[in-house]
Amino acid sequence: MILEIDTASATPPYEQIREQVATMAATGVLPVGARLPAIRQLAGDLGLAAGTVARAYHELEVDGVIESRRRHGSFVRGPGRGAARAAPGSGGLDAVARAFAVAVHQLGANQLEALEAVRRAFDKIGTPG
Amino acid sequence: MERWQAELIGLGIYAAVAAWPAYRALTAGRPARVREWAAVQGLELGNGNEAVVASYLRRSGRWRMAGALVGMVAGQVLGTFSDSSLLPLAVLLTGYLAGVLAGELATHAEVSGSRRLASLSPRQLEEYVPPVGLVWMGWGVGATVAAGVAFLVLPRDDSYAQPAEVVAAAVIAVAFALGTRALAQRLLQRSQPLGSPAALATDDAIRSSGVRAVVGAGTAMALVALSFECSALATTEVQVLRWTMGMVAIVALGFGYGAWRTLVDPASWRVRRGGPAAGNVA
Numbered sequence: 503m504i505l506e507i508d509t510a511s512a513t514p515p516y517e518q519i520r521e522q523v524a525t526m527a528a529t530g531v532l533p534v535g536a537r538l539p540a541i542r543q544l545a546g547d548l549g550l551a552a553g554t555v556a557r558a559y560h561e562l563e564v565d566g567v568i569e570s571r572r573r574h575g576s577f578v579r580g581p582g583r584g585a586a587r588a589a590p591g592s593g594g595l596d597a598v599a600r601a602f603a604v605a606v607h608q609l610g611a612n613q614l615e616a617l618e619a620v621r622r623a624f625d626k627i628g629t630p631g
Numbered sequence: 632m633e634r635w636q637a638e639l640i641g642l643g644i645y646a647a648v649a650a651w652p653a654y655r656a657l658t659a660g661r662p663a664r665v666r667e668w669a670a671v672q673g674l675e676l677g678n679g680n681e682a683v684v685a686s687y688l689r690r691s692g693r694w695r696m697a698g699a700l701v702g703m704v705a706g707q708v709l710g711t712f713s714d715s716s717l718l719p720l721a722v723l724l725t726g727y728l729a730g731v732l733a734g735e736l737a738t739h740a741e742v743s744g745s746r747r748l749a750s751l752s753p754r755q756l757e758e759y760v761p762p763v764g765l766v767w768m769g770w771g772v773g774a775t776v777a778a779g780v781a782f783l784v785l786p787r788d789d790s791y792a793q794p795a796e797v798v799a800a801a802v803i804a805v806a807f808a809l810g811t812r813a814l815a816q817r818l819l820q821r822s823q824p825l826g827s828p829a830a831l832a833t834d835d836a837i838r839s840s841g842v843r844a845v846v847g848a849g850t851a852m853a854l855v856a857l858s859f860e861c862s863a864l865a866t867t868e869v870q871v872l873r874w875t876m877g878m879v880a881i882v883a884l885g886f887g888y889g890a891w892r893t894l895v896d897p898a899s900w901r902v903r904r905g906g907p908a909a910g911n912v913a
Contacts, residue, residue: 503751504825510745523751532751539753546822547749549742575753610828 503531504601507548515550519558520565522601527567528581529598538568538576638707641719645703648888652895656696660689671898672836680833687738687837694734695727695844702726717800717859721852724807728848732814735841740822740834748825756815759839761900764846767890768808771853771883775804778860782867791866797859804856811849815842835902840895847894854887 503526507518526532538544541559545552559576562568567582606616658664665685669676676684706722756765779801783794818841823834858880865876893899 505749505751507747507749508745509747526751537753539749539751540820542817542820543754544749544751546820547742547825548747549822 504605505544505548506600507550509550514554515548516554516558516561519544519548519555520561523558523562524565524567524582525598526601527578531598531601532578534578534580536578538578540575634711638711641710642703642707645707645723649699649703652892653696653699656692659692660685664688668897669836671901672832672839673901674832674836675829677829680829683833684837687840690737691731691734691840691844694737695730698730698733699723699727702729715796716862717796717803717856720855721803724848724852724855728811728814728845731841731844731848735818735821738821738837738841742822750823750825754819754823754838756812756819756842758903759819759835759842759900760815760846761843761894764843764850764890764894765812768811768846768850768853771850771857771887772804772808775853775857775860776801778857778864782860782863785864785867785869785872787867792863797863800856800859800863804853807852807856808849811845811852815845818842818845832902836897839900839902840897843894843900847891850894851887851891854883854890858883858887 505519505522507515509515511518513521523532523538527534538559539547541552541555544550545555548555559568559570562582563570563576565582566579568576569579570576602616602620606613611619659668662685665681665688666676668688669681669684674680674684702723702725703719705726706719709722710719779797782792782797818838821838823831823838825831861876861880861883864872865880867873
């Protein structure tokens with residue numbers, strides 16, 4: 503899963519992290535029990551201060567989205583109290599689509615292949631198109 | 632034999648053992664070596680990553696070599712002021728570790744621009760270093776501490792091995808193991824540019840090289856300390872230890888060198904990550 507941060511945005515970076523992780527947890531993109539990267543790793547990758555990521559993780563923990571286990575890291579606990587905010591139709595779908603598009607790019611696949619894979623996935627789970 | 636003659640022989644043994652790794656380190660950036668390194672790591676060279684790999688191998692090889700050289704000379708010089716056989720090797724490994732870190736510090740991906748991407752997959756030590764390396768280090772440290780305690784409680788003649796040195800060897804082994812593990816974790820947390828799959832694979836391979844070198848130093852130190860403790864046990868008044876521990880000490884020393892060689896060999900490990908879309912479920 504990919505996080506995308508815009509440091510030029512009016513929304514503070516910690517809030518962008520919180521919102522995206524909460525969305526992924528609420529939509530099942532991040533399954534319960536999934537381990538999140540260490541604060542220093544994520545901060546280094548995003549070029550942010552460790553305190554910024556720590557604040558996002560703290561807020562996610564307060565919301566019940568993640569839990570931190572001493573010396574083992576942070577794990578997804580469930581949708582949390584902010585699940586309603588992350589429901590599809592209120593920005594959640596856009597976030598999932600954006601993460602999907604970035605992942606497709608990482609895999610080196612093109613748009614056509616990605617859309618075809620999405621269609622196959624919907625066929626497989628029997629969701630009406 | 633005069634003291635200076637013994638020191639000269641010690642230096643000669645070091646030089647003989649270090650000659651091949653030194654040659655490999657100094658020629659690491661050559662095109663043929665870069666292709667060889669990439670092949671064993673499963674990397675496809677092209678799109679700019681060949682220059683990245685060549686630059687890393689050249690820089691890290693020279694820093695590691697310089698660190699080991701400084702450590703070797705400093706260890707020999709300090710060894711003239713001490714009777715400890717552990718000191719020169721401990722200083723050599725400390726110098727090597729400092730060289731590894733200097734080479735890795737220069738390998739830093741700048742994060743720029745307002746739009747930034749990061750994977751939510753945690754990078755874990757077991758993905759970047761053969762798990763057996765961590766096991767060797769753990770067992771080496773455990774055995775060193777156990778051997779040290781055994782030496783202190785067994786009947787002995789302190790004119791051969793000093794208890795303070797035996798305790799110091801165990802402390803050095805534990806400190807090295809904890810320190811190298813923490814340093815390896817910091818290398819995992821170094822920023823990773825989220826680009827093409829080829830760029831990610833190159834970064835992972837480079838990161839693994841640094842992590843393996845750091846863990847290799849910690850493992851070698853643990854086994855060198857174990858060798859020292861076994862030598863001390865061979866001076867106790869327990870007959871079976873007097874007969875066997877000298878040989879065990881030699882084996883531990885050889886195994887320490889072999890463990891280091893294995894861990895720094897790029898063919899020993901290929902990074903095993905599920906890719907940026909994978910999450911590790913607890």
